[in-house]
Amino acid sequence: MRDTLVIDLETKKAFAEVGGEKNIRDLGISVAGVYSYVKDAFFAFEEHELPQFADMLKNTGHIVGFNIIHFDIPVLEAYVDTAVLAPIALTDIFADAVKFLGHRVGLDGVAKATLGIGKSGHGLEALEWFRQGKVAQVKEYCLDDVRLTRDLYEYGKKNGHVLFESYIDHKVHSIPVAWTGQVAEPVGATVAKGLAERKKVAIEYVSSQDANHEGFKKTRLIEVRQIKPNGEIEAYCHLRKDVRMFRLGRITKAELTDEPYAIPQDIQHSLFAGL
Numbered sequence: 001m002r003d004t005l006v007i008d009l010e011t012k013k014a015f016a017e018v019g020g021e022k023n024i025r026d027l028g029i030s031v032a033g034v035y036s037y038v039k040d041a042f043f044a045f046e047e048h049e050l051p052q053f054a055d056m057l058k059n060t061g062h063i064v065g066f067n068i069i070h071f072d073i074p075v076l077e078a079y080v081d082t083a084v085l086a087p088i089a090l091t092d093i094f095a096d097a098v099k100f101l102g103h104r105v106g107l108d109g110v111a112k113a114t115l116g117i118g119k120s121g122h123g124l125e126a127l128e129w130f131r132q133g134k135v136a137q138v139k140e141y142c143l144d145d146v147r148l149t150r151d152l153y154e155y156g157k158k159n160g161h162v163l164f165e166s167y168i169d170h171k172v173h174s175i176p177v178a179w180t181g182q183v184a185e186p187v188g189a190t191v192a193k194g195l196a197e198r199k200k201v202a203i204e205y206v207s208s209q210d211a212n213h214e215g216f217k218k219t220r221l222i223e224v225r226q227i228k229p230n231g232e233i234e235a236y237c238h239l240r241k242d243v244r245m246f247r248l249g250r251i252t253k254a255e256l257t258d259e260p261y262a263i264p265q266d267i268q269h270s271l272f273a274g275l
Contacts, residue, residue, distance in 0.1 A: 002061030006035040006150040009072045010126045010142045012047070024071070025078040030130040032076075033142035035150050042146065044139035054080045060088055064153045066107045066145075067094035093152055093162070097175050100249060105164050105175075111148045113163035113172050114155055120144040153179065160217045160252040161206040174216040176206040176250045190254040191233060195224040200238075200261055204253040205246060222246070223261040236261075 012028035015021055032045040032053050045053045057080060065072050069092045073085060097105045108119040121141045129137045156162045156177040163172050178187075194201035201224060206217050222235035222244075231248040 001038060003036055003038040003056065003059055004062040004064065005037070005056065005060050006064045006146050006153065007068065007072060008033045008065060008142055008145040008149060009075050010123070010130065010138050011075060012127075012130060014124070014127060024074045027075050029075060029079065030126075031135070031138045031142045033139070033146040035146050042143050044143055046135065050079050054084065057084050057088070062089045062091065064091045064093070064149065066092070066149050066152075068092050069095050091153065091179060093149065093156070093177075096177055097162070097164070100175050101164075107145065107148060110162055110164045110175075111152060113165045115148065115151055117148070119148065160204055163216070171209060173208050174206050176252050178252050187251050187254045188248055190256055191224055191248070191251070192227060194222075194254075194256055195227060197256075198261055198263070200257045200259040201235075202255045202257055203246075203251050206250045206252055208250075217252070221257070221259075223263075225263055 009029055010031045010033075012030045013026070015024075015027070018024075018026040029047050029050065032050060034043040034045070034053065034056065035041070036043065036056065043053075043056075063073075068090060073090070077085065093110070094105070094107075097110065112118040121144075126138050126141050129135075129141070152162055157179045160178070161174040161176050163174055165172050191201055191203075193199075201222050203220050203222060204217055205220050209216075218239065221238040222233075223238075224233060224235045225243070226234040227248075228234070233246040233248060233251075235244060235246060236242070237244040237246075
């Protein structure tokens, strides 16, 4: 059985000491924190112990992390053959959040909003601890981040979203995620099929805010009336008993039903009047 690992790396140097992000492989690893799903255990490897980590990676099919695509994996490539890393599937919570929101978010903010607990320190503190020889403190901090990342991943798998507090309106908003194998293309295809065949679609939809304290994710039965080029879906919602606009990116699951429906004639006329 191939393992799933949750990882976080602490470095020996800062970007300013190596000439910027273009030299990311020169940062060096002080501690690699790892959680193994197969072993249900946490590990903290110092630089001289990284060959043990590399051996774990040879039996790994999936890595979970926060900003691993642009940070942890490039740093790790200085120690582990890319032939080992390349076939491993990556779930990057940071990258998924940025892709949806269009701006950066931090692990601390997402963890506080989602789990009610934040980071135990800052990466620059870990760098200073390493310089002071406080390696045990670096390991503890690193594994705290691994634990937060794992718990965020598990929350997202179960609930179809994670949360963050917006610095604009200071309200808690949701970030839809599909970490259970559901991807955007099948969702979009199912919604389009519902429109083409005039069959109702059962969806799991993640709202931006929990306005009525009903929860962010709700199951809805919809009758699709129009799919716009920007990904917005106009549909009659049986939960709200009204026509609503849905964002395709917030639909985490879609299932075609056998229940037929008809689009009212006046609406059909308005949809096709300009054709």
